[in-house]
Amino acid sequence: MVDHLEIETTFEVGAEFEPPRPADLAPGGMDEQAHRLVATYFDTEDLRLAARGITLRRRLGGPDTGWHLKIPWGPDGKREFRAPRGSHATRIPARLVRLASSAARGAALVPVARITTERTETALLGGDGEPLALIADDRVHGEVLLRNGREVRWREIEAELGSGDRALLDAIGRRLTDAGARPSRTGSKTLTLLGGLVPERPARPTGPTADAAVRGYLFDQVEDMLALDPRVRAGEEDALHQMRVATRRIRTVLRGFPAVVGRKAVRPTADALRELAAALGEARDLEVLRERFTARLAELPRRAGGVRLTGDWLTVFDGRLEAARRRAVRSLEGQEYFALLDRLDRLRSSPLTGPRAGKPAEKVLDDQVGDALARMRSAHERALAATDRASRDEAWHEVRKAAKRVRYAASASEPVLGTPAARLRRWAANLQEVLGDHQDGAAALRFIEVSGGRVAAAAPDPVAASASLAALSGAETAVAPYLLAEAEREWESGPKEARRT
Known part of the structure; x- marks a missing residue:
């Protein structure tokens, strides 16, 4: 073929x-x-x-x-x-x-x-x-x-x-x-x-109401999902990641605009999106780890403690990755997935049921973005109060998730709120990127701690693989505090009205 x-x-x-x-x-x-x-x-x-x-x-x-x-x-x-x-x-x-x-x-x-x-x-x-x-x-x-x-x-x-x-x-x-x-x-x-x-394609919602603004954003994300589906099946590079992002954006908006969407009515759809994102996420998380390990190995010296550092053990990792990709594609089969697509089509084509859906968009969306910011500020305060590594990593991960919600809420609101929403979106995206780098490092450490021994034992040169994984662990441990410091600098660079308590 x-x-x-x-x-x-x-x-x-x-x-x-x-x-x-x-x-x-x-x-x-x-x-x-x-x-x-x-x-x-x-x-x-x-x-x-x-x-x-x-x-x-x-x-x-x-x-x-x-x-x-x-x-x-x-x-x-x-x-x-x-x-x-x-x-x-x-x-x-x-x-x-x-x-x-x-x-x-x-x-x-x-x-x-x-x-x-x-x-x-x-x-x-x-x-x-x-x-x-x-x-x-x-x-x-x-x-x-x-x-x-x-x-x-x-x-x-x-x-x-x-x-x-x-x-x-x-x-x-x-x-x-x-x-x-x-x-x-x-x-x-x-x-x-x-x-x-031939049935007519659904029209993108337009108008002055909060319903039209939020459904317009949902419309675009559903279109992205449908366009990405065959790309994922064809194995196109980065398609799986982009489809996972689209599912998360939709779910975040369904959860982040309760005054517009009506959470109870969309809960089954939000739950199905969470399950789909998790199914796609296994392969994507392994892709990220694979790319991170490759980049980190390129930064390390060729030898450490007299032992050659090698990436040969990544062939074992690749087997897991390919199996996860096959499972991700299988998650796009069957009636549950098709029923989710049907629900998304209905959702973007029918008026939303939240109590303020029919109100003018500007005030409603400004309030909803403000709620997302308040949750992010609370998460940031908990991160600053964390004392040990495990709780600190988890707390900053929550800040990252909150920043993602702010980013998507601002993106959905940008056509209505204009420059302030665009500025907020860029800030949240930058903060999310830095914290994503930190989270990827934490995931790399967990992988080495939990699976490193088995991976090294199955590698062509177990001694070299063990040394390489130990060096990677040391590199990730060393860089983590600097990433959190960078995240705090990024936080302080944000709009004052967004960071106020």
């Missing part, structure tokens, strides 16, 4: 349109080929994939016969995953089903459309013969296979980027529009064919 990032632009043209031949944009010449493509598209009966801009098809004909799954990937691209066509016309490859499952949510995928395309494809070649871009002139016959099926015929032009740069794609687009082409209103053959059958 292969995949690639597809960046293309689609144009509407009439039957008599004369496409330009931009030979001056092709230093290696142009190569023209004709194909007849027959594709069957699969979706749920209520077109959940199409509603998310996802297409799944089995195509016959052309150089890429087989199964194709296209998922929006960033602001202007789609990731296309491919698999061989197989001998069974409706047996969709399991990996493609999983990648689309946050949209389908357990509903059966059935044939919903058949599209036959008579394509004339022109490749603009570079000097090395590689296609810089492809221009496809498509005459299309579409058939809806759902209830009240219909047939539609149209013509369109697709310009797809190959190994060229975005400027080339823009130049091709200008040539096409100058010749009379119009940017497509749908950008997709399936959306052109299915039209009004």
Whole structure:
């Protein structure tokens, strides 16, 4: 199975349109080929994939016969995953089903459309013969296979980027529009064919009320979750971390705006988000430890006490990390997870039930951010009063969590409260980062204390591994007080009105 990032632009043209031949944009010449493509598209009966801009098809004909799954990937691209066509016309490859499952949510995928395309494809070649871009002139016959099926015929032009740069794609687009082409209103053959059958995407809430402000923030975080789901399944770097952050932001806002949200109504959703964040967190915490150990080892001398310091033992650590990543992906399977996504969709689309949800946003959000600040000040006072290492570490960890709540509350309020909320968000983020570094060091020490012996024993060179872990423990112990001092300096740099008691 292969995949690639597809960046293309689609144009509407009439039957008599004369496409330009931009030979001056092709230093290696142009190569023209004709194909007849027959594709069957699969979706749920209520077109959940199409509603998310996802297409799944089995195509016959052309150089890429087989199964194709296209998922929006960033602001202007789609990731296309491919698999061989197989001998069974409706047996969709399991990996493609999983990648689309946050949209389908357990509903059966059935044939919903058949599209036959008579394509004339022109490749603009570079000097090395590689296609810089492809221009496809498509005459299309579409058939809806759902209830009240219909047939539609149209013509369109697709310009797809190959190994060229975005400027080339823009130049091709200008040539096409100058010749009379119009940017497509749908950008997709399936959306052109299915039209009004596709459910409308939910609209982002707007308005002057606290409900609209908080739901607008929730809307964005849910969108991030849904976009990150296939990236986590595909193993994209940092996707797991970003999805965990999105779940935490949603949960923090559900808990941090009780006057707007109505905690009792959203408690099951908040609990499910906590469980999901914990499932994703195991792998993420191991990723952080792995990165921290690698960085610390690079700072240490090569030998200590006559023993070579080594990172060979990290191979044992990597086995745990990969197993945790697999468990994290499994947490995105099943009806409990899909039910959570359904609840989040309903939550961002329906008015919130808190007692002040319908009030003007500015005063309500200012009060709620103030409550979050009060909790952070209390946590800071407890941290300053802590005496032993264990209680001090735990108390500063609570300050970090409180700073995170302030950061997310300020982020949600920033469109309404403006500069004061932005300043507060930046301060809380800086404080959270320093305390996160301290917390990661405390986690590293706990790992060495609890698991270091087993890890060293399983390493290729147990003596060198033991020495390395001991050196890492000493380094983390030494740096911890400096990180707390830095955190206190960061605290004192914050807005006076935020630090007042």
